[in-house]
Amino acid sequence: MADRRAFLGLAAALAACTKSTKAPSVVEQSMTPYGERAATETIARTVGESTASVGVGSSRTPLQDLHGVITPSSLHFERHHAGVPKIDPAKHTLLVHGLVDQAIEFSLDDLKRLPAATRVHFVECSGNGGGELRGTPGATAQASHGLLSCSEWTGVPLKHVLAQAGLKPEAKWVIAEGADACRMARSIPMAKCLDDALIVYAQNGEALRPGQGYPLRLLLPGFEGNANVKWLDRLHVTEAPAQSNQETAHYTDLLPDGKARQFTFHQDANSLITRPSGGQKVSGGAGFVEISGIAWSGNGKVKRVEVSTDGGKTWGDAVLEEPVLPKALTRFRIPWVWDGKDTVIQSRCTDETGYLQPTREEIVEARGVAYNYHYHGVKAWTVKADGSVTNV
Amino acid sequence: MFRIVLFLLAVTAAFGQTKFPGVGKAASAERVKAADKTVMADGRGLPVGKGSVEAGRGLYKTKCAECHNEAGEGRDKQWPALVGGTGTLTAKSPKKTVGSYWPYATTVFDTIARAMPYDQPGTLTADEVYSITAFVLHLNGIVPAGQELDQKTLPEVKMPNRDGFVPDVHPDVKAKR
Numbered sequence: 001m002a003d004r005r006a007f008l009g010l011a012a013a014l015a016a017c018t019k020s021t022k023a024p025s026v027v028e029q030s031m032t033p034y035g036e037r038a039a040t041e042t043i044a045r046t047v048g049e050s051t052a053s054v055g056v057g058s059s060r061t062p063l064q065d066l067h068g069v070i071t072p073s074s075l076h077f078e079r080h081h082a083g084v085p086k087i088d089p090a091k092h093t094l095l096v097h098g099l100v101d102q103a104i105e106f107s108l109d110d111l112k113r114l115p116a117a118t119r120v121h122f123v124e125c126s127g128n129g130g131g132e133l134r135g136t137p138g139a140t141a142q143a144s145h146g147l148l149s150c151s152e153w154t155g156v157p158l159k160h161v162l163a164q165a166g167l168k169p170e171a172k173w174v175i176a177e178g179a180d181a182c183r184m185a186r187s188i189p190m191a192k193c194l195d196d197a198l199i200v201y202a203q204n205g206e207a208l209r210p211g212q213g214y215p216l217r218l219l220l221p222g223f224e225g226n227a228n229v230k231w232l233d234r235l236h237v238t239e240a241p242a243q244s245n246q247e248t249a250h251y252t253d254l255l256p257d258g259k260a261r262q263f264t265f266h267q268d269a270n271s272l273i274t275r276p277s278g279g280q281k282v283s284g285g286a287g288f289v290e291i292s293g294i295a296w297s298g299n300g301k302v303k304r305v306e307v308s309t310d311g312g313k314t315w316g317d318a319v320l321e322e323p324v325l326p327k328a329l330t331r332f333r334i335p336w337v338w339d340g341k342d343t344v345i346q347s348r349c350t351d352e353t354g355y356l357q358p359t360r361e362e363i364v365e366a367r368g369v370a371y372n373y374h375y376h377g378v379k380a381w382t383v384k385a386d387g388s389v390t391n392v
Numbered sequence: 393m394f395r396i397v398l399f400l401l402a403v404t405a406a407f408g409q410t411k412f413p414g415v416g417k418a419a420s421a422e423r424v425k426a427a428d429k430t431v432m433a434d435g436r437g438l439p440v441g442k443g444s445v446e447a448g449r450g451l452y453k454t455k456c457a458e459c460h461n462e463a464g465e466g467r468d469k470q471w472p473a474l475v476g477g478t479g480t481l482t483a484k485s486p487k488k489t490v491g492s493y494w495p496y497a498t499t500v501f502d503t504i505a506r507a508m509p510y511d512q513p514g515t516l517t518a519d520e521v522y523s524i525t526a527f528v529l530h531l532n533g534i535v536p537a538g539q540e541l542d543q544k545t546l547p548e549v550k551m552p553n554r555d556g557f558v559p560d561v562h563p564d565v566k567a568k569r
Binding site: 082097102104114164177182183238244245248249252353362 | 412433483495514565
């Protein structure tokens with residue numbers, strides 16, 4: 001009987017609760033089907049149209065404001081050559097043809113039936129850091145290196161899709177083409193296609209964002225961003241590259257002797273201190289400051305990151321935060337006791353192949369400055385006595 | 393494990409020879425032909441058709457000049473120049489254009505066919521693309537005014553910078569510790 005009274009009391013209390021139309025005064029927002037960040041958080045991409053042609057341009061990730069290694073999908077950098085197309089996923093297909101036993105067309109549902117893989121990888125535009133190379137360095141991490149982001153991607157290994165069509169022995173390249181207005185196309189060597197290439201439909205657990213190729217993109221871990229063809233709808237298996245616009249007129253590295261390097265895909269070992277970095281302020285004067293940043297290599301795992309706080313005279317090993325994943329951003333941290341005086345801080349990365357990140361001078365000596373791609377030089381910041389951080 | 397292997401073998405036997413039976417559908421030759429716009433550097437994939445420098449002159453004026461300017465010199469540093477730059481590839485500020493940099497004439501055709509005019513890509517006929525390609529090559533002094541181009545003659549056009557490209561040799565920069 002006592003139980004029954006308690007039950008009735010509880011029921012009445014619950015009924016009163018659900019009937020209330022007033023929210024507690026501390027509630028900022030009610031539950032929503034798709035979440036938003038706090039209204040006071042404002043970090044954002046910088047968006048620039050590189051020409052007056054609508055849709056041509058790039059947006060940059062605010063690397064200096066991010067923690068860990070994953071870039072929120074809303075802040076992933078973008079680079080488009082003819083805008084973001086509107087695509088109906090129910091009608092979108094992937095056609096595989098050319099030097100195959102059987103040309104095959106896959107719907108999105110078909111692709112999701114195949115064995116999937118989820119991996120964390122960075123994507124970096126090969127033009128990232130071009131301003132550093134040309135001697136017009138960025139004042140913030142976003143301005144200098146913001147054409148770089150890192151996501152958890154899910155999709156089908158490309159080798160499964162090619163195996164389903166059946167490769168002929170003379171198949172050496174795959175021309176990947178997107179459904180954007182310019183039908184951007186790149187030729188990819190078969191070795192990469194059969195190694196770790198993915199056809200991805202998901203980014204950070206949900207469908208790709210339109211700016212990242214919704215509903216389907218090619219993901220070539222460690223390769224320059226442009227080769228990771230977005231809005232992918234056709235794979236043409238061939239014995240030679242097409243020599244498309246984007247692999248001849250652009251994304252080729254013109255050397256001082258007038259010859260241009262072609263099919264440079266790998267983004268070599270690189271690193272960047274993001275805190276403290278340009279535009280930030282070390283408040284409170286001399287004392288303990290943790291230096292933190294990101295390191296990455298298109299050739300495998302980051303093995304070591306060294307940091308100098310005295311303009312490159314001495315270097316100390318930073319701690320790499322686990323898990324250290326291949327062709328993914330790796331967060332590094334190193335404690336620093338600042339004496340409160342002007343100084344220069346910088347980082348350098350060594351990847352698992354033993355390759356050491358060079359300085360700008362070493363890159364210029366090897367390649368000149370008449371191109372815009374594959375720059376990966378050491379980036380330094382000046383910390384001034386007043387705590388302000390600027391470009392060197 | 394053994395049972396899984398047996399199961400897979402049974403499925404393979406039932407559904408045919410593909411690695412993942414039943415996934416995806418065979419694409420007909422017509423379907424592939426409709427989608428396949430690839431133009432290879434040796435000319436494979438070029439469509440039937442032809443065009444002349446003369447026809448290209450008029451088309452260029454209405455389809456291209458608004459952005460690339462009357463003589464292909466580009467506009468306001470925003471829309472790229474299509475001509476000029478010969479001899480500048482070793483200069484401090486090289487000017488990379490169709491004439492000075494692009495290694496294959498087929499790439500000119502392919503770029504126009506798939507991406508131009510910027511606001512109406514894919515609207516030009518094959519004859520129009522051959523004609524505009526011929527005119528742009530003529531602006532660069534690569535083909536004479538009387539030139540006609542088609543599937544056979546376009547790939548035979550030798551671009552000035554045809555031998556200007558070398559393979560990647562990465563990693564190419566050696567850092568000193």
